[in-house]
Amino acid sequence: MEKIHTPVLLSETLNYLNISQDGFYIDCTLGDGGHSIEILKRLSPNGKLLSIDQDQYAIGFVKEYYKEQLADNWEIANCNFSKIDTLVEKYPQKPNGILMDLGLSSRQLEHSHNRGFSYQQESEPLDMRMDTKLGVSAKDLLVVLPEKELSTLFFRYGEEKYANKIAKAIKENITNINTVGDLTRLVFRVVPAAHQSSKNPSRRVFQALRIVVNDELDSLQIGLDKSFKLLNSKGRLCVISFHSLEDRIVKNYFNNLVESGEAILLTKEIIAPTDQEVGSNPRSASAKLRVIEKI
Numbered sequence: 001m002e003k004i005h006t007p008v009l010l011s012e013t014l015n016y017l018n019i020s021q022d023g024f025y026i027d028c029t030l031g032d033g034g035h036s037i038e039i040l041k042r043l044s045p046n047g048k049l050l051s052i053d054q055d056q057y058a059i060g061f062v063k064e065y066y067k068e069q070l071a072d073n074w075e076i077a078n079c080n081f082s083k084i085d086t087l088v089e090k091y092p093q094k095p096n097g098i099l100m101d102l103g104l105s106s107r108q109l110e111h112s113h114n115r116g117f118s119y120q121q122e123s124e125p126l127d128m129r130m131d132t133k134l135g136v137s138a139k140d141l142l143v144v145l146p147e148k149e150l151s152t153l154f155f156r157y158g159e160e161k162y163a164n165k166i167a168k169a170i171k172e173n174i175t176n177i178n179t180v181g182d183l184t185r186l187v188f189r190v191v192p193a194a195h196q197s198s199k200n201p202s203r204r205v206f207q208a209l210r211i212v213v214n215d216e217l218d219s220l221q222i223g224l225d226k227s228f229k230l231l232n233s234k235g236r237l238c239v240i241s242f243h244s245l246e247d248r249i250v251k252n253y254f255n256n257l258v259e260s261g262e263a264i265l266l267t268k269e270i271i272a273p274t275d276q277e278v279g280s281n282p283r284s285a286s287a288k289l290r291v292i293e294k295i
Protein backbone atom coordinates (compact mmCIF):
# COMPACT_ATOMS: atom_id res chain seq x y z
CA MET A 1 0.00 0.00 0.00
CA GLU A 2 1.34 3.41 -0.91
CA LYS A 3 0.82 6.70 0.88
CA ILE A 4 -1.54 8.89 -1.14
CA HIS A 5 -2.40 11.91 0.96
CA THR A 6 0.08 14.80 1.13
CA PRO A 7 -0.26 16.59 4.48
CA VAL A 8 -1.37 20.20 4.08
CA LEU A 9 0.35 23.15 5.82
CA LEU A 10 2.61 20.64 7.56
CA SER A 11 5.49 22.85 8.68
CA GLU A 12 3.12 25.66 9.67
CA THR A 13 1.02 23.27 11.77
CA LEU A 14 4.05 21.76 13.48
CA ASN A 15 5.35 25.25 14.30
CA TYR A 16 2.05 26.32 15.81
CA LEU A 17 1.71 23.10 17.81
CA ASN A 18 5.00 24.11 19.42
CA ILE A 19 5.68 20.50 20.38
CA SER A 20 7.44 19.79 23.64
CA GLN A 21 9.01 16.34 23.61
CA ASP A 22 7.31 15.08 26.77
CA GLY A 23 3.92 16.57 25.96
CA PHE A 24 0.58 14.99 25.03
CA TYR A 25 -0.83 15.71 21.56
CA ILE A 26 -4.00 14.67 19.78
CA ASP A 27 -4.45 14.42 16.02
CA CYS A 28 -8.23 14.27 15.57
CA THR A 29 -7.99 13.49 11.85
CA LEU A 30 -5.36 10.83 11.25
CA GLY A 31 -6.00 10.26 7.51
CA ASP A 32 -2.82 8.83 5.96
CA GLY A 33 -0.92 9.79 9.11
CA GLY A 34 1.11 12.62 7.56
CA HIS A 35 0.73 15.03 10.47
CA SER A 36 0.69 12.32 13.14
CA ILE A 37 3.99 10.78 12.12
CA GLU A 38 5.75 14.15 12.22
CA ILE A 39 4.34 14.87 15.67
CA LEU A 40 5.45 11.42 16.85
CA LYS A 41 9.00 12.03 15.58
CA ARG A 42 9.23 15.11 17.80
CA LEU A 43 8.20 13.26 20.99
CA SER A 44 10.40 11.46 23.50
CA PRO A 45 9.23 8.05 24.82
CA ASN A 46 7.59 10.04 27.65
CA GLY A 47 5.56 12.12 25.20
CA LYS A 48 2.19 10.82 23.99
CA LEU A 49 0.23 10.95 20.76
CA LEU A 50 -3.41 9.99 20.33
CA SER A 51 -4.55 9.83 16.69
CA ILE A 52 -8.23 9.53 15.84
CA ASP A 53 -10.14 8.79 12.66
CA GLN A 54 -13.74 7.78 12.12
CA ASP A 55 -12.81 5.89 8.95
CA GLN A 56 -11.75 2.32 9.70
CA TYR A 57 -9.88 2.18 6.38
CA ALA A 58 -7.65 5.11 7.41
CA ILE A 59 -6.86 3.30 10.67
CA GLY A 60 -6.10 0.06 8.79
CA PHE A 61 -3.81 1.85 6.35
CA VAL A 62 -1.80 3.69 9.02
CA LYS A 63 -1.37 0.60 11.20
CA GLU A 64 0.03 -1.30 8.24
CA TYR A 65 2.07 1.48 6.59
CA TYR A 66 3.66 2.69 9.82
CA LYS A 67 3.96 -0.72 11.49
CA GLU A 68 7.66 -0.12 12.19
CA GLN A 69 6.85 3.15 13.97
CA LEU A 70 3.95 1.89 16.11
CA ALA A 71 4.95 2.48 19.71
CA ASP A 72 3.57 2.39 23.24
CA ASN A 73 3.24 6.17 23.26
CA TRP A 74 1.12 6.27 20.05
CA GLU A 75 -2.55 5.33 20.44
CA ILE A 76 -4.64 5.05 17.28
CA ALA A 77 -8.41 5.09 17.77
CA ASN A 78 -11.32 4.54 15.39
CA CYS A 79 -13.76 7.14 16.66
CA ASN A 80 -15.54 10.36 15.73
CA PHE A 81 -13.70 13.34 17.19
CA SER A 82 -17.00 14.57 18.63
CA LYS A 83 -16.40 11.84 21.24
CA ILE A 84 -12.82 12.87 21.96
CA ASP A 85 -13.56 13.25 25.69
CA THR A 86 -14.28 9.52 26.08
CA LEU A 87 -10.84 8.63 24.67
CA VAL A 88 -8.91 11.07 26.81
CA GLU A 89 -10.35 10.07 30.19
CA LYS A 90 -7.64 7.47 30.81
CA TYR A 91 -4.73 9.86 30.21
CA PRO A 92 -3.26 11.34 33.40
CA GLN A 93 -2.16 14.56 31.68
CA LYS A 94 -4.09 17.20 29.72
CA PRO A 95 -3.32 17.66 26.02
CA ASN A 96 -0.78 20.34 25.07
CA GLY A 97 -1.95 20.52 21.48
CA ILE A 98 -4.86 19.28 19.38
CA LEU A 99 -5.05 19.23 15.58
CA MET A 100 -8.05 18.96 13.26
CA ASP A 101 -7.34 18.71 9.51
CA LEU A 102 -10.91 18.60 8.27
CA GLY A 103 -12.69 16.97 5.37
CA LEU A 104 -11.59 14.08 3.19
CA SER A 105 -8.17 12.62 2.54
CA SER A 106 -6.87 11.96 -0.95
CA ARG A 107 -7.07 8.25 -0.05
CA GLN A 108 -10.82 8.57 0.55
CA LEU A 109 -11.23 10.33 -2.80
CA GLU A 110 -9.09 7.93 -4.82
CA HIS A 111 -9.47 4.60 -2.96
CA SER A 112 -12.85 5.03 -1.40
CA HIS A 113 -13.73 1.33 -0.89
CA ASN A 114 -16.72 1.93 -3.11
CA ARG A 115 -18.11 4.87 -1.17
CA GLY A 116 -18.37 7.45 -3.98
CA PHE A 117 -16.82 10.49 -2.27
CA SER A 118 -15.41 11.87 -5.51
CA TYR A 119 -17.48 13.06 -8.45
CA GLN A 120 -14.74 11.60 -10.65
CA GLN A 121 -15.33 7.97 -9.62
CA GLU A 122 -18.26 7.47 -11.97
CA SER A 123 -19.03 3.81 -11.32
CA GLU A 124 -19.12 4.00 -7.51
CA PRO A 125 -22.39 3.93 -5.55
CA LEU A 126 -23.64 7.08 -3.79
CA ASP A 127 -22.65 6.13 -0.25
CA MET A 128 -20.30 8.82 1.19
CA ARG A 129 -20.16 7.45 4.77
CA MET A 130 -16.71 8.00 6.30
CA ASP A 131 -17.82 5.79 9.18
CA THR A 132 -19.40 2.76 7.53
CA LYS A 133 -21.41 2.07 10.69
CA LEU A 134 -23.50 5.20 10.07
CA GLY A 135 -27.06 4.39 9.05
CA VAL A 136 -27.83 6.73 6.15
CA SER A 137 -26.03 6.89 2.81
CA ALA A 138 -26.17 9.70 0.23
CA LYS A 139 -28.51 7.63 -1.93
CA ASP A 140 -30.83 7.17 1.08
CA LEU A 141 -31.03 10.96 1.45
CA LEU A 142 -31.93 11.39 -2.22
CA VAL A 143 -34.70 8.80 -1.86
CA VAL A 144 -36.10 9.78 1.52
CA LEU A 145 -35.96 13.57 1.55
CA PRO A 146 -38.81 15.46 -0.12
CA GLU A 147 -37.83 17.77 -2.99
CA LYS A 148 -38.03 20.93 -0.86
CA GLU A 149 -35.73 19.51 1.85
CA LEU A 150 -33.28 18.24 -0.74
CA SER A 151 -33.17 21.68 -2.30
CA THR A 152 -32.56 23.29 1.12
CA LEU A 153 -29.77 20.78 1.75
CA PHE A 154 -28.00 21.68 -1.54
CA PHE A 155 -28.42 25.38 -0.88
CA ARG A 156 -27.40 25.38 2.78
CA TYR A 157 -24.51 22.93 2.68
CA GLY A 158 -23.35 23.36 -0.92
CA GLU A 159 -24.27 27.03 -1.45
CA GLU A 160 -25.66 25.73 -4.76
CA LYS A 161 -27.49 28.38 -6.80
CA TYR A 162 -29.46 25.82 -8.80
CA ALA A 163 -30.53 23.80 -5.76
CA ASN A 164 -34.27 23.86 -6.69
CA LYS A 165 -33.71 22.66 -10.25
CA ILE A 166 -31.31 19.93 -9.19
CA ALA A 167 -33.61 18.66 -6.42
CA LYS A 168 -36.60 18.59 -8.81
CA ALA A 169 -34.65 16.67 -11.45
CA ILE A 170 -33.38 14.17 -8.87
CA LYS A 171 -36.87 13.41 -7.58
CA GLU A 172 -38.19 13.01 -11.15
CA ASN A 173 -35.40 10.56 -12.01
CA ILE A 174 -34.75 8.90 -8.67
CA THR A 175 -35.07 5.32 -9.92
CA ASN A 176 -32.23 5.95 -12.38
CA ILE A 177 -29.81 7.52 -9.89
CA ASN A 178 -27.58 4.93 -8.27
CA THR A 179 -24.00 5.81 -9.08
CA VAL A 180 -21.76 8.85 -8.92
CA GLY A 181 -21.93 9.06 -12.73
CA ASP A 182 -25.77 9.04 -12.71
CA LEU A 183 -25.78 12.06 -10.39
CA THR A 184 -23.00 14.01 -12.10
CA ARG A 185 -24.63 13.57 -15.52
CA LEU A 186 -27.96 14.78 -14.13
CA VAL A 187 -26.36 17.88 -12.57
CA PHE A 188 -24.55 18.57 -15.83
CA ARG A 189 -27.88 18.47 -17.71
CA VAL A 190 -29.70 20.70 -15.23
CA VAL A 191 -27.15 23.41 -14.44
CA PRO A 192 -27.07 26.09 -17.17
CA ALA A 193 -23.94 26.15 -19.28
CA ALA A 194 -22.95 29.58 -17.98
CA HIS A 195 -22.66 28.18 -14.49
CA GLN A 196 -20.39 25.40 -15.66
CA SER A 197 -17.00 26.92 -14.94
CA SER A 198 -13.76 24.98 -15.16
CA LYS A 199 -14.72 23.32 -11.87
CA ASN A 200 -17.05 20.33 -11.94
CA PRO A 201 -20.66 21.58 -11.51
CA SER A 202 -21.40 18.64 -9.20
CA ARG A 203 -18.87 19.62 -6.58
CA ARG A 204 -21.31 21.64 -4.47
CA VAL A 205 -23.94 18.88 -4.55
CA PHE A 206 -21.32 16.33 -3.49
CA GLN A 207 -20.07 18.59 -0.70
CA ALA A 208 -23.63 19.09 0.60
CA LEU A 209 -24.49 15.38 0.60
CA ARG A 210 -21.19 14.45 2.28
CA ILE A 211 -21.65 17.07 5.00
CA VAL A 212 -25.12 15.79 5.85
CA VAL A 213 -24.36 12.05 5.58
CA ASN A 214 -21.46 12.47 8.03
CA ASP A 215 -23.09 15.20 10.15
CA GLU A 216 -19.84 17.10 9.66
CA LEU A 217 -20.79 20.54 10.94
CA ASP A 218 -22.34 19.32 14.21
CA SER A 219 -19.35 17.03 14.79
CA LEU A 220 -17.04 19.98 14.22
CA GLN A 221 -18.91 22.24 16.64
CA ILE A 222 -18.97 19.55 19.33
CA GLY A 223 -15.39 18.44 18.64
CA LEU A 224 -14.05 22.00 18.86
CA ASP A 225 -15.79 22.65 22.14
CA LYS A 226 -14.73 19.38 23.75
CA SER A 227 -11.17 19.78 22.47
CA PHE A 228 -10.80 23.28 23.85
CA LYS A 229 -12.17 22.24 27.24
CA LEU A 230 -9.73 19.31 27.41
CA LEU A 231 -6.64 21.41 26.60
CA ASN A 232 -4.07 22.21 29.23
CA SER A 233 -3.39 25.86 30.01
CA LYS A 234 -1.15 27.23 27.17
CA GLY A 235 -2.35 24.29 25.06
CA ARG A 236 -3.03 25.01 21.39
CA LEU A 237 -5.90 24.10 19.12
CA CYS A 238 -4.99 24.09 15.39
CA VAL A 239 -7.73 23.70 12.79
CA ILE A 240 -7.30 23.39 9.02
CA SER A 241 -10.55 23.91 7.12
CA PHE A 242 -11.30 23.62 3.42
CA HIS A 243 -14.58 25.44 2.79
CA SER A 244 -16.42 28.45 4.10
CA LEU A 245 -19.02 26.54 6.15
CA GLU A 246 -16.32 24.84 8.23
CA ASP A 247 -14.18 27.94 8.43
CA ARG A 248 -17.08 30.09 9.68
CA ILE A 249 -17.71 27.67 12.56
CA VAL A 250 -14.02 27.68 13.53
CA LYS A 251 -13.71 31.46 13.21
CA ASN A 252 -16.82 32.18 15.30
CA TYR A 253 -15.90 29.66 17.97
CA PHE A 254 -12.37 31.06 18.27
CA ASN A 255 -13.60 34.68 18.30
CA ASN A 256 -16.02 33.92 21.15
CA LEU A 257 -13.22 32.37 23.21
CA VAL A 258 -10.99 35.37 22.59
CA GLU A 259 -13.77 37.81 23.52
CA SER A 260 -14.52 35.93 26.73
CA GLY A 261 -10.83 36.08 27.65
CA GLU A 262 -10.38 32.28 27.58
CA ALA A 263 -7.95 32.13 24.64
CA ILE A 264 -5.49 34.12 22.55
CA LEU A 265 -5.74 34.04 18.78
CA LEU A 266 -2.31 33.13 17.39
CA THR A 267 -3.28 33.49 13.72
CA LYS A 268 -4.29 37.16 13.41
CA GLU A 269 -3.93 36.64 9.66
CA ILE A 270 -5.29 33.34 8.35
CA ILE A 271 -2.50 30.93 7.40
CA ALA A 272 -2.89 29.68 3.82
CA PRO A 273 -0.61 27.48 1.70
CA THR A 274 2.17 29.15 -0.27
CA ASP A 275 2.00 29.21 -4.07
CA GLN A 276 4.70 26.58 -4.00
CA GLU A 277 2.58 24.23 -1.84
CA VAL A 278 -0.48 24.75 -4.04
CA GLY A 279 1.69 24.07 -7.09
CA SER A 280 2.90 20.75 -5.76
CA ASN A 281 -0.40 19.81 -4.05
CA PRO A 282 -3.40 21.48 -5.75
CA ARG A 283 -5.78 19.96 -3.15
CA SER A 284 -4.26 22.30 -0.57
CA ALA A 285 -5.51 25.39 -2.45
CA SER A 286 -8.52 26.17 -0.25
CA ALA A 287 -6.88 25.28 3.10
CA LYS A 288 -7.00 27.78 5.99
CA LEU A 289 -5.24 27.27 9.30
CA ARG A 290 -6.50 28.99 12.46
CA VAL A 291 -4.87 28.52 15.86
CA ILE A 292 -5.76 29.57 19.42
CA GLU A 293 -3.91 29.16 22.69
CA LYS A 294 -5.81 28.48 25.90
CA ILE A 295 -5.14 30.98 28.67
Ligand SMILES: C[S@@+](CC[C@H](N)C(=O)[O-])C[C@H]1O[C@@H](n2cnc3c(N)ncnc32)[C@H](O)[C@@H]1O
Pocket (backbone or CB within 6 Å): 005, 006, 007, 008, 028, 029, 030, 031, 032, 033, 034, 035, 036, 052, 053, 054, 055, 058, 079, 080, 081, 082, 101, 102, 103, 104, 105, 106, 130, 219, 220
Ligand atom coordinates in the same frame (compact mmCIF):
# COMPACT_ATOMS: atom_id res chain seq x y z
C1 LIG B 1 -7.86 15.71 5.41
S1 LIG B 1 -7.81 14.11 6.09
C2 LIG B 1 -6.48 14.19 7.24
C3 LIG B 1 -5.16 13.95 6.60
C4 LIG B 1 -4.01 13.82 7.57
N1 LIG B 1 -3.79 15.03 8.31
C5 LIG B 1 -2.75 13.43 6.82
O1 LIG B 1 -1.83 14.24 6.74
O2 LIG B 1 -2.68 12.32 6.29
C6 LIG B 1 -9.18 14.07 7.15
C7 LIG B 1 -9.39 12.76 7.88
O3 LIG B 1 -10.24 13.05 8.98
C8 LIG B 1 -11.21 12.07 9.11
N2 LIG B 1 -12.37 12.72 9.74
C9 LIG B 1 -13.16 13.68 9.22
N3 LIG B 1 -14.10 14.05 10.11
C10 LIG B 1 -13.89 13.31 11.23
C11 LIG B 1 -14.53 13.22 12.50
N4 LIG B 1 -15.62 13.97 12.79
N5 LIG B 1 -14.03 12.37 13.42
C12 LIG B 1 -12.93 11.60 13.13
N6 LIG B 1 -12.31 11.62 11.94
C13 LIG B 1 -12.77 12.47 11.00
C14 LIG B 1 -11.48 11.57 7.71
O4 LIG B 1 -11.97 10.26 7.75
C15 LIG B 1 -10.09 11.68 7.07
O5 LIG B 1 -9.39 10.47 7.16
